[in-house]
Amino acid sequence: xxxxxxxxxxxxLVIATLISLAASGLANSAVETSPEYQVKAVFLFNFAQFVExxxxxxxxxxxxxxIGVLGTDPFGSALEGAxxxxxxxxxxxxxxxxxxxxxxxxxxxxxxxxxxxxHTGEIGAALAGHSILTVSDIDDAAQRGVMIRFVAENxxxxxxxxxxxxxxxxxxxxSKLLRPAELVTSAG
Amino acid sequence: MESRRWIxxxxxxxxxxxxxxxxxxxxxxxxxxxxxxxxxSIEELMNLDVTSVSKQPEPYGRAPAAIQVITQDQIRRSGAxxxxxxLRLADNLDVAQVNSHDWAISARxxxxxxxxxxxxxxxxxxxxxxxxxGVFWNVQDYLLEDIDRIEVxxxxxxxxxxxxxxxxxxxxxxxxxxxxxxxxxxxxGGEPELKSFAGVRYGGMLAPDVFFxxxxxxxxxxxEVYAAGNNASDSWNMxxxxxxxxxxxxxGNVFTVQGDLYxxxxxxxxxxxxxxxxxxxLGRWSHVISADVNTSLQVYYDRTRLVDPISNxxxxxxxxxxxxxxxxxxxxxxxxxxxxxxxAWGLGYRFxxxxxxxxxxxxFLPPTLNRHLYSGFVQDEVMLVKNLLFTLGTxxxxxxxxxxxxxxxxxxxxxxxxxxxxxxxxxxxxxxxxRIDSDIREPDSSTPTLGGNSGFRSETLIAYELGYRxxxxxxxxxxxxxxxxxxxxxxxxxxxxxxxVPLYFANDLAGDTYGLELSADYQLAERWxxxxxYDLLKENIRVKPGGFDFSNALNETQDPQxxxxxxxxxxxxxxxxxxxxxxxxxxxxxxxxxxxxxxxSYFELDVHLGWHPIPKLELAIVGQNLLHDHHPEYGIPIGIxxxxxxxxxxxxxxxxxx
Numbered sequence: 100x101x102x103x104x105x106x107x108x109x110x111x112l113v114i115a116t117l118i119s120l121a122a123s124g125l126a127n128s129a130v131e132t133s134p135e136y137q138v139k140a141v142f143l144f145n146f147a148q149f150v151e152x153x154x155x156x157x158x159x160x161x162x163x164x165x166i167g168v169l170g171t172d173p174f175g176s177a178l179e180g181a182x183x184x185x186x187x188x189x190x191x192x193x194x195x196x197x198x199x200x201x202x203x204x205x206x207x208x209x210x211x212x213x214x215x216x217x218h219t220g221e222i223g224a225a226l227a228g229h230s231i232l233t234v235s236d237i238d239d240a241a242q243r244g245v246m247i248r249f250v251a252e253n254x255x256x257x258x259x260x261x262x263x264x265x266x267x268x269x270x271x272x273x274s275k276l277l278r279p280a281e282l283v284t285s286a287g
Numbered sequence: 288m289e290s291r292r293w294i295x296x297x298x299x300x301x302x303x304x305x306x307x308x309x310x311x312x313x314x315x316x317x318x319x320x321x322x323x324x325x326x327x328s329i330e331e332l333m334n335l336d337v338t339s340v341s342k343q344p345e346p347y348g349r350a351p352a353a354i355q356v357i358t359q360d361q362i363r364r365s366g367a368x369x370x371x372x373x374l375r376l377a378d379n380l381d382v383a384q385v386n387s388h389d390w391a392i393s394a395r396x397x398x399x400x401x402x403x404x405x406x407x408x409x410x411x412x413x414x415x416x417x418x419x420x421g422v423f424w425n426v427q428d429y430l431l432e433d434i435d436r437i438e439v440x441x442x443x444x445x446x447x448x449x450x451x452x453x454x455x456x457x458x459x460x461x462x463x464x465x466x467x468x469x470x471x472x473x474x475x476g477g478e479p480e481l482k483s484f485a486g487v488r489y490g491g492m493l494a495p496d497v498f499f500x501x502x503x504x505x506x507x508x509x510x511e512v513y514a515a516g517n518n519a520s521d522s523w524n525m526x527x528x529x530x531x532x533x534x535x536x537x538x539g540n541v542f543t544v545q546g547d548l549y550x551x552x553x554x555x556x557x558x559x560x561x562x563x564x565x566x567x568x569l570g571r572w573s574h575v576i577s578a579d580v581n582t583s584l585q586v587y588y589d590r591t592r593l594v595d596p597i598s599n600x601x602x603x604x605x606x607x608x609x610x611x612x613x614x615x616x617x618x619x620x621x622x623x624x625x626x627x628x629x630x631a632w633g634l635g636y637r638f639x640x641x642x643x644x645x646x647x648x649x650x651f652l653p654p655t656l657n658r659h660l661y662s663g664f665v666q667d668e669v670m671l672v673k674n675l676l677f678t679l680g681t682x683x684x685x686x687x688x689x690x691x692x693x694x695x696x697x698x699x700x701x702x703x704x705x706x707x708x709x710x711x712x713x714x715x716x717x718x719x720x721x722r723i724d725s726d727i728r729e730p731d732s733s734t735p736t737l738g739g740n741s742g743f744r745s746e747t748l749i750a751y752e753l754g755y756r757x758x759x760x761x762x763x764x765x766x767x768x769x770x771x772x773x774x775x776x777x778x779x780x781x782x783x784x785x786x787x788v789p790l791y792f793a794n795d796l797a798g799d800t801y802g803l804e805l806s807a808d809y810q811l812a813e814r815w816x817x818x819x820x821y822d823l824l825k826e827n828i829r830v831k832p833g834g835f836d837f838s839n840a841l842n843e844t845q846d847p848q849x850x851x852x853x854x855x856x857x858x859x860x861x862x863x864x865x866x867x868x869x870x871x872x873x874x875x876x877x878x879x880x881x882x883x884x885x886x887x888s889y890f891e892l893d894v895h896l897g898w899h900p901i902p903k904l905e906l907a908i909v910g911q912n913l914l915h916d917h918h919p920e921y922g923i924p925i926g927i928x929x930x931x932x933x934x935x936x937x938x939x940x941x942x943x944x945x
Contacts, residue, residue, distance in 0.1 A: 138335055141324040145332070148813055180321040184761070252465070257333055274862045277902035279330045 133173070138256055139210075139236070139249055140177035146208055146232060146247065147187045149276040153269045156230035157190070158205050164190040165205055169197045169222070170212030200225045211235040211245065219243050230269045241283045246270070250281075259283055322761040323706065326810065330360045334435070351676075351700035351710030352444075353754055353768035353804055355379055357437040359462075364856055364866045366895035366909030367431065368481050368506070368938070370459065371424050375870070375893075377439035378820030378852050379768070379804045380455070383875075383921035386931040387480065387511045388425040388523040388553050391921050394441035394455030395770060396800050396826050396846045403718055404453035406444065410461050410545060411617075412569055412587050417639055417658065418609060418651070420451055420721040426551055426563045426591065428527050430486050430502045432471055432942070435462040441804060442770060443750045445694030445716035446680045449635075449662055453716040453748050454772075461545075464490055464498035464533045469945040477938025480911070482507045496536040503528035510554075511931045512917050514924065519931045525551040543571045556928040559596025559604030566590055579623035589613040597646040605646035612640040631680075632665040641722065651726040652739070661685045674702040688720040689745045706758035718746040724778065724792045738789030746794065749773045765807040772800045777828060777843060779836035795834025796843065800826045806852075814859075820852035838878040845921065847873035847888070864897040877923050884923040886930075890914055907940045 143166055157164075164187045166178060182192040197203055200222050209231050211222060216237045223244045226233065234247045241248040241259040246268070250257040258280035265272050324332065357376045367373035371390040375382045381398050383391045397404045403420035406413065409429065415422050437459050444452035468490040476483035483506065490500035507524040529547030534540075546568040553561045569587035576582070591611050596604030619633035637660040643651040666680025681695035696714035703709055724743040729735035754768040776794035783789055802824040809817045826844045830836045851871040859865055875886040892914050897907040912918065917932035924930050 137321060138324060138332060141321060141327075142329075142332060144325065145329060149329070177321060181325065255333060255335065258329075274899040274902045275858065276329060278899065279333055280902075282902070 135251075135256070136173045136175070137177045137180075140174050140181040142249070142256070142258075143178065143208055143210060143234060144181040144185065144192075146234065146276070147192070149273040150208075150232055150265070151271045151273075152207055152232075153230050156205075156207060156269075162190065162205060163193045164188075164207050165193055165195055166208045166210070167195045167197055167203060167206040168210045168212060169200060169203070170214035172196055173212060174210075203231075206231050208232045208234060211237065211240070213237055219245065226268075228268075232265065232268075232270055242285060244285050246272075247280075257281060261285060323758055323764075325761050326758070326764065326808070328358075328360055331358060334358075351678075351698055351708065351712065351754070353379055353441045353752065353766075353770075355439045355766075355806065357439065359432075359435060362431055362434060362437075363905075364864060364895055364897065365868060366866070366893060366907065366911065368484065368909075370427050370429065370431075370437075372911075373431065373434075373437060374439070374457070375868070376854075377437070378806045378822060378850070379441035380439055380457075381822075381846060381850065381872075383872075384933050385921045386519060386556060387508055387521045390424040391845070392422070392424065393846070394439070395772065395802065396824050396844055397454055398846050399843045401723065403451070403721065405455045405457065406448050406452040407457045407459070409459045410569065411571065411585055412567055412589060413613075413615070415451060416591070416609075417611065417641060417721055418643075419723040420718060423563070423591075423593070425523065425525075425553065426549060426565065428504075428525060428549065429459070429461060429529075429547075430471075430488055430504050432473065432486070432944075433462050433467050433488060433500070433502060435460045435466070441768065442712070442752050443694075443696070443714040443716035443748060446666065446682050446696040446714060447664060449664075449682050449684055449694065450686065450692060450717050450719040450745070453718050453746070461531065464500045464531045465535075467500045467531075468492070468498065471942070471944040473940060473942035475907075475938055475940035477909075477936060479509045479934055480511075480936035481938045482509050493532065494536070497532065497534045499530060499532045501528070501530040511933055513929050514917075514919070514932055516917065519556045519928070521554050521556040521931065523551060523553040525549065539575045541571075541573045541575075543569075543573075545569050555596050555598075555604070556931060557596075557598040557604070559598070559606075561593070561595045563591065563593050565592060579629075580621065582620045583618070585615075585617045587613075587615050589615075597649045605648065606644075607646040607649055608644040609651075610642040614638045627670045629668040630665070631668075633663065635662040636660070637662075643722075645728075645730055647731045648729050649737075650728045650730040651722050652728045652730075653726070656722065656726070658687050660687075676700040676702075684719075686719050688725065688743070692717050692719060692745060708756050710752075710754050710756075712750070712752045714748075714750050714752075716748045716750065718748075720745065727792075729789065734786075734788055736788045736790055738783070738791040740791045740793060743778075743792055744776050744794050746777050747775045762810040763808065765805070767803060767805050769803045770801060774798055774800070774828070779830065779834060779840070780838055780842065781835045782837070790837060793834070795831050795836055796828055796840050797831050798826070798828035798840070800824060800828075814857060816856045818852070818854040818856075820850075822847075822850040824848055839883075841876065841878035841883055845875050845877045845886075847875055849873040862899040864895070864899075866895040866897075868893045872920070875921065886919050886921060889918050889920075891918065903944045905940070905942045907942075908937070909940065910935070910937045912936065 178194045185192055233245045235245045236249040241261045244264050246261050246265045248259040250259050260280045261283055262272060263284050355377045361376050362373045365376055371382060374380055380392060380394050385391055391398045391402055393402050393405055401419050401421055407415060407422050414427055440456045444456040448456055471488045474485040486504035488500055488502035493499050505526045508522060510522045511519050513519055527549035531545035534542040548566040550564040551562060555561055567587060567589040571585040573583040593609045595607045597607050598604050615637045617635045621631045623629045639658045641656045643654050662684040664682040668676060668678045671677050678698040681693055684692045694715055696712060698712040701709040720743045725739045725741050727737055727739045729737040751771045756766040758764045775797045777796035779793050779795035780790055781793040804822050806820040811817050824846055828840045828844055830840050854868045857865045869892050871890050874888040876883045891912050894910045897905050899905055912933055912935050917934045919930050919932045922930040
């Protein structure tokens with residue numbers, strides 16, 4: 100018993116020391132984004148690693164990899180956080196935000212915000228022939244030709260992928276991404 | 288033992304969505320670490336509960352305990368074909384294969400042949416046998432594809448889970464029926480261990496928001512060998528099927544009904560054929576009133592029948608049968624009292640009806656035994672200041688052997704930074720008596736060598752733990768857990784004064800153990816992930832003054848002092864996956880009639896090569912224990928039967944899901 104209580108005292112001392120050592124490291128992060136969009140931001144970054152773009156989708160060999168957000172941006176600083184310090188095949192990654200589809204010049208991944216739900220048809224038409232991976236959480240997006248839709252199910256985020264649409268745009272999606280996803284085709 | 292806190296919590300989606308956190312839920316909303324999320328695979332990201340993720344970027348990142356989580360993807364990529372093989376993915380466990388169908392599995396030592404300090408649950412159902420407080424691993428199975436994850440906690444969990452959660456808790460969770468929709472098929476086979484296997488599952492919708500799945504599987508496993516390479520005749524096979532229904536139809540309520548049936552035939556190396564059969568049915572209602580208040584009610588029935596040949600001194604096998612019925616009821620309530628306090632409390636009741644038919648030289652008396660277990664727990668998690676949480680709680684149980692048992696604990700969690708946590712705990716845990724301690728007899732002998740001890744008391748543990756977990760940049764994470772365990776009244780084997788026999792169990796051992804568990808993950812390249820782990824365990828168990836033990840205090844601790852693990856997962860071009868797992872296990876010292884015998888230390892290697900020619904289709908080839916023709920992992924060399932050795936084995940698998 101005596102041995103135990105000595106051990107316990109020693110133990111408390113160790114904890115106290117470690118806590119005081121660690122106390123300097125208190126950190127608070129600044130901008131709050133909803134957890135849902137933090138996770139979606141990381142998904143977007145992951146897509147960059149699991150999809151292959153044809154070389155002509157980039158302006159030149161030194162051009163950055165562009166992730167664009169079309170419409171009202173729900174990500175806050177999460178997208179910047181997700182790509183900070185990262186690169187894709189030697190290309191730096193930049194985030195661009197567009198109010199309208201006509202502003203898009205070179206872009207590899209385009210997130211179409213819910214604010215654009217009424218315009219998915221026009222957006223699809225404007226992007227036809229470009230090698231842009233389109234991603235959205237708008238209902239029925241995948242059936243309307245958007246390549247990847249985030250689907251909220253039971254508080255989790257599922258992926259619904261329209262592989263035909265991606266293929267038509269010259270993109271090849273890794274089975275790593277396809278395997279856990281639900282696959283759909285364009286309606287009608 | 289009232290023990291499904293973790294699982295039940297999983298279903299309380301809005302309060303504590305990711306189940307592993309429940310016990311040690313962070314009270315405070317943390318800012319999410321993007322760096323932490325980036326370390327998760329696509330599958331893991333899809334499994335995150337985004338309503339609770341603000342508190343916890345990964346399932347176990349904030350749990351102030353020595354917890355490791357084995358994910359579905361890790362199980363698949365390891366090539367594990369059974370639950371014990373999957374448990375090799377947890378660095379904080381010692382997994383030793385005894386023969387083709389038996390395993391000795393423990394955390395932080397005490398991995399004896401009758402290991403009894405680990406609590407194991409499958410979807411909230413406790414699976415240890417009250418015959419010896421241990422687990423018959425050869426009847427714990429599931430369609431591995433439908434396992435969501437396995438959480439392994441080393442260290443005591445008695446405050447929440449009750450007696451037997453002494454050195455660790457293993458919690459195996461299957462996926463919800465919603466996540467297993469469609470058809471899945473797998474089949475394959477190999478040599479010499481896994482001869483053939485097949486599995487099928489179908490999931491669908493019964494009504495809007497009501498999902499079901501049903502599955503069936505079988506396998507046929509070959510013989511292991513003795514040291515000289517001769518056949519040990521211990522092959523086995525198993526069939527299992529089951530279902531699960533989850534209903535989300537009524538807002539704020541989740542109803543689950545699930546059940547399984549299995550049957551297994553085992554050839555026993557010492558002679559004879561054993562079999563096991565059983566089933567279970569479980570219902571659970573989780574009611575979420577708000578993010579801060581929820582309740583759950585769970586009830587289950589479990590039946591097992593074991594038919595086990597017991598060899599006598601002439602080598603002929605007599606049959607011992609055990610029929611066990613378990614009825615279990617559990618209620619929990621979680622509520623946030625105010626800004627600082629979160630309370631969890633619960634009540635449980637378990638009734639077991641056990642009938643043993645004796646063999647010539649082994650019996651449990653009385654043959655029929657009814658046991659009642661009543662339990663309650665209460666726990667308060669207090670936020671002392673921002674980032675510093677203090678948890679105080681206790682379990683109080685009443686069992687029919689030793690009456691009331693307390694299992695209190697205090698736990699401190701310091702969120703040093705967004706990506707760093709320091710935790711510490713002091714806990715008491717008990718291992719209550721089981722039938723082997725009090726009821727075992729050698730009935731048909733004029734001079735019986737074995738007797739029970741109705742005065743056997745609970746073994747006790749006071750554990751002191753200190754741990755640290757951190758992310759080191761966006762590519763690495765590491766965890767260190769240290770412990771000092773102080774045991775008393777540990778089981779010994781003593782003699783009857785005058786006549787020597789019968790020998791019986793007593794509580795004459797005591798002592799301490801200490802050690803550490805270190806694990807680290809590193810993303811070496813975009814498609815290459817490494818994992819390393821190291822365990823150190825020092826055991827100092829001795830006979831108490833005035834006491835006696837026939838085994839010189841060696842029988843309860845057949846443990847490696849060190850273990851080392853290295854795993855690599857690479858995604859290769861052309862949709863290939865290559866995984867390797869190397870392990871080194873230190874020598875074990877066991878007791879051989881009072882004299883120490885050893886299992887030599889060994890390296891072993893498992894490799895999995897998978898190919899996905901199209902999504903959802905996998906062709907895989909798996910090699911297990913590749914470094915030796917055969918090697919021993921457990922036991923003493925000469926006995927009845929002699930020690931078996933585990934062979935190099937290879938199998939192929941094809942699986943497809945719609």
